[in-house]
Amino acid sequence: MLVVDRAPKSGREKVQIAGFLAPALILLAVGLVFPALQTSYLSLTGRNGEFVGLDNFVWMFTQPEALVTLRNTVIWVVLVPLLASSIGLAYAVFIDRARGEKALKALVFMPMAISFVGAGIIWRFVYAYKGPEQDQIGLFNQILVWFGQEPKQFLLDAPENTLFLIAVMIWIQTGFAMVVLSAAIKGIPTEIVEAARLDGASAWQQFRNITIPTIRGSLIVVVTTITIGTLKVFDIVRTMTAGQYETSVVANEMYTQAFRAGEPGRGAALALILFLMVLPVVVYNARLLRKQKEIR
Amino acid sequence: MANIRSRKFVLPVAALSVSLLALAGCGSEGSDSAGGSGDADCAAYESYGTFEDAEVSVYSTIVDIEAERLEESWADFSECTGVEVAYEGSKEFETQIGVRAQGGTAPDLAIFPQPGLLAAQAQAGYLKPAPQEVSDLVDEGWSEDWKNYGTVDGTFYAAPMLANVKGYVWYVPATFEEKGWEVPTTWDEMTELTETIAGEGEMKPWCAGFESGEATGWPGTDWVEDAVLREHGPEVYDQWVTHEIPFNDPRIVDSFDRVGDILKNDEYVNGGFGDVRSILSTPFAEAGQPVLDSQCAMHHQASFQAVNWPEGTNVAEDGDVWAFMTPPIDAAQGTAITGGGELIGAYADRPEVQALQAYLASAEFANARVAQGGAISANKGLDPELAQSDLDRQSIELLQDPNTVFRFDGSDLMPGAVGANSFWSGIVNWINGSSTEEVTQTVEDSWPAS
Numbered sequence: 001m002l003v004v005d006r007a008p009k010s011g012r013e014k015v016q017i018a019g020f021l022a023p024a025l026i027l028l029a030v031g032l033v034f035p036a037l038q039t040s041y042l043s044l045t046g047r048n049g050e051f052v053g054l055d056n057f058v059w060m061f062t063q064p065e066a067l068v069t070l071r072n073t074v075i076w077v078v079l080v081p082l083l084a085s086s087i088g089l090a091y092a093v094f095i096d097r098a099r100g101e102k103a104l105k106a107l108v109f110m111p112m113a114i115s116f117v118g119a120g121i122i123w124r125f126v127y128a129y130k131g132p133e134q135d136q137i138g139l140f141n142q143i144l145v146w147f148g149q150e151p152k153q154f155l156l157d158a159p160e161n162t163l164f165l166i167a168v169m170i171w172i173q174t175g176f177a178m179v180v181l182s183a184a185i186k187g188i189p190t191e192i193v194e195a196a197r198l199d200g201a202s203a204w205q206q207f208r209n210i211t212i213p214t215i216r217g218s219l220i221v222v223v224t225t226i227t228i229g230t231l232k233v234f235d236i237v238r239t240m241t242a243g244q245y246e247t248s249v250v251a252n253e254m255y256t257q258a259f260r261a262g263e264p265g266r267g268a269a270l271a272l273i274l275f276l277m278v279l280p281v282v283v284y285n286a287r288l289l290r291k292q293k294e295i296r
Numbered sequence: 297m298a299n300i301r302s303r304k305f306v307l308p309v310a311a312l313s314v315s316l317l318a319l320a321g322c323g324s325e326g327s328d329s330a331g332g333s334g335d336a337d338c339a340a341y342e343s344y345g346t347f348e349d350a351e352v353s354v355y356s357t358i359v360d361i362e363a364e365r366l367e368e369s370w371a372d373f374s375e376c377t378g379v380e381v382a383y384e385g386s387k388e389f390e391t392q393i394g395v396r397a398q399g400g401t402a403p404d405l406a407i408f409p410q411p412g413l414l415a416a417q418a419q420a421g422y423l424k425p426a427p428q429e430v431s432d433l434v435d436e437g438w439s440e441d442w443k444n445y446g447t448v449d450g451t452f453y454a455a456p457m458l459a460n461v462k463g464y465v466w467y468v469p470a471t472f473e474e475k476g477w478e479v480p481t482t483w484d485e486m487t488e489l490t491e492t493i494a495g496e497g498e499m500k501p502w503c504a505g506f507e508s509g510e511a512t513g514w515p516g517t518d519w520v521e522d523a524v525l526r527e528h529g530p531e532v533y534d535q536w537v538t539h540e541i542p543f544n545d546p547r548i549v550d551s552f553d554r555v556g557d558i559l560k561n562d563e564y565v566n567g568g569f570g571d572v573r574s575i576l577s578t579p580f581a582e583a584g585q586p587v588l589d590s591q592c593a594m595h596h597q598a599s600f601q602a603v604n605w606p607e608g609t610n611v612a613e614d615g616d617v618w619a620f621m622t623p624p625i626d627a628a629q630g631t632a633i634t635g636g637g638e639l640i641g642a643y644a645d646r647p648e649v650q651a652l653q654a655y656l657a658s659a660e661f662a663n664a665r666v667a668q669g670g671a672i673s674a675n676k677g678l679d680p681e682l683a684q685s686d687l688d689r690q691s692i693e694l695l696q697d698p699n700t701v702f703r704f705d706g707s708d709l710m711p712g713a714v715g716a717n718s719f720w721s722g723i724v725n726w727i728n729g730s731s732t733e734e735v736t737q738t739v740e741d742s743w744p745a746s
Contacts, residue, residue: 131570242510262712
């Protein structure tokens with residue numbers, strides 16, 4: 001940086017800017033841009049590195065097992081952000097200023113502290129199956145048995161097994177949504193709330209017309225954050241079903257193809273698709289942040 | 297006599313010094329190591345030379361108790377040659393080895409459980425061809441089939457290490473005797489016995505478990521391979537694993553259905569766990585337990601099932617549990633068995649690495665490891681008397697018998713896209729209700745073109 005300061009007067013500013021940006025740009029180039037380009041090229045090659053054009057993408061959109069993967073990822077991305085955010089929001093609103101709020105919050109927030117792999121293992125036990133004539137070790141099947149039902153193979157029955165995996169992610173993410181949204185609700189100016197009360201607004205009207213518009217920014221951050229996390233989901237699926245029984249998602253299939261089946265090209269093609277899926281969410285998020293800065 | 301006394305003294309000292317070294321966390325080899333030169337114990341290792349500050353890293357799938365025994369079997373070699381072995385075992389070996397080789401952090405030696413994976417690594421140019429010394433040792437100690445498993449495109453890379461015999465059917469002799477059931481000698485007799493047991497209604501004839509994390513389904517591939525080899529002989533088997541005939545060849549479909557007659561019949565499985573589909577949610581290591589609990593009569597699993605029984609289970613012909621080999625379909629065809637084994641590939645060719653490679657390919661190592669128990673080897677120089685159990689002895693005799701047709705586990709020979717992926721998931725879908733035609737077609741479609 002000392003050198004930067006000694007540059008000739010005329011171009012000094014440019015040199016300074018370059019000097020300060022260089023480390024970040026170099027790291028970006030090495031850690032992001034170059035690997036991204038390499039992956040893009042890899043997605044056009046076969047298992048021995050030969051050029052195969054768009055074959056891997058053809059495989060992805062024609063082979064049933066690959067199509068199931070794409071379908072599942074879409075189901076994940078629709079359901080997890082929607083449910084985790086709405087449950088988190090409802091919970092945050094209901095326990096706001098309730099007695100024992102802290103304890104109630106901690107209860108929902110706790111799963112957040114568990115890693116995805118840990119959660120996967122815990123829930124595998126919850127869903128565990130034993131035949132009707134055996135003693136059940138899985139909580140859900142034991143409950144079914146108490147109600148006089150047959151035990152169910154929660155993780156084997158497609159397509160609903162994907163929903164049982166999604167439940168795990170919601171269980172983890174709800175706490176995150178709840179904490180952020182609860183903080184945002186606490187930030188609503190009391191004057192507005194009181195004014196609404198005096199005007200005789202019902203609880204629902206308050207929620208619709210005051211709470212939601214005021215915390216809109218936080219809500220969007222929560223939804224987009226969970227969306228990005230969900231698109232990348234891998235650990236839960238790999239721990240619980242390893243992508244068998246039609247539960248695979250893009251990230252899991254990418255790993256399987258690239259590292260187990262020895263098809264790096266297919267893995268790279270899936271990685272690229274994943275990147276393209278995440279991109280709009282990230283762009284939207286960045287633009288929103290910029291807008292908010294302008295308002296301020 | 298003096299020999300024995302000195303050995304008695306050396307072993308604890310050697311063990312102590314090894315553990316002290318480990319505790320000290322330093323790889324420096326003191327020159328005043330226990331045992332000293334010219335000791336009877338070290339005489340056997342003189343040919344390997346001695347090294348200063350040499351370390352060889354070894355990476356494999358072997359973990360827990362098996363890993364301890366493995367490390368124990370080269371402890372003397374380390375002690376006498378000064379080659380420190382840095383061993384790392386991981387269940388993630390199959391996926392990680394490729395990543396590490398690509399990333400330039402490959403181990404010196406990798407113990408491959410699958411010839412297919414070894415071939416992929418060799419073709420990618422990561423592996424070093426085996427030194428002449430190792431090649432000679434393998435010519436001397438193993439059959440040609442075994443040497444071929446370590447040979448890729450005409451170059452010999454990897455010596456075999458240990459072996460396991462697949463296709464055992466585990467049962468409780470006392471129960472068989474009590475019920476008057478005979479150990480079947482042909483596949484048809486086995487089917488009859490299955491029907492008999494199911495008819496009596498006291499227990500299910502079979503129990504099985506295919507759950508194994510991301511490898512779920514592999515025990516089912518063993519079933520199918522056993523059936524193919526016994527029904528159609530080694531030639532068809534070889535054509536099948538090398539893709540000279542399609543995966544959904546009618547003969548292969550037949551063998552699938554033969555296995556399906558047992559595994560996909562709710563009357564016959566899954567003793568102690570539930571219906572057919574419970575096979576998929578039962579971990580393979582726990583699947584044999586109902587045999588001991590009299591909830592199922594038979595359990596098909598490789599020789600390593602011996603270590604899956606609870607502590608204190610006596611595995612013997614007159615013990616708590618015993619195994620017969622899956623019988624031939626046509627008795628005239630003779631004995632054919634499938635099995636697995638490990639191959640030792642080298643990523644480095646330093647002298648100390650080659651010394652360890654040579655030791656691991658020797659009959660001395662095979663004997664040292666087998667004497668620890670729980671393992672066998674197909675090395676001809678192995679003394680069956682060293683086996684720690686009746687089962688190991690039986691397996692070694694089967695392997696060393698020149699009349700036995702031995703074939704390596706088929707899914708391990710197929711390309712990774714099939715053997716470590718679509719074949720497994722094919723078995724999963726098959727047990728989960730898909731038809732044989734559908735499954736074999738899917739696996740065939742997934743076979744890599746090149």
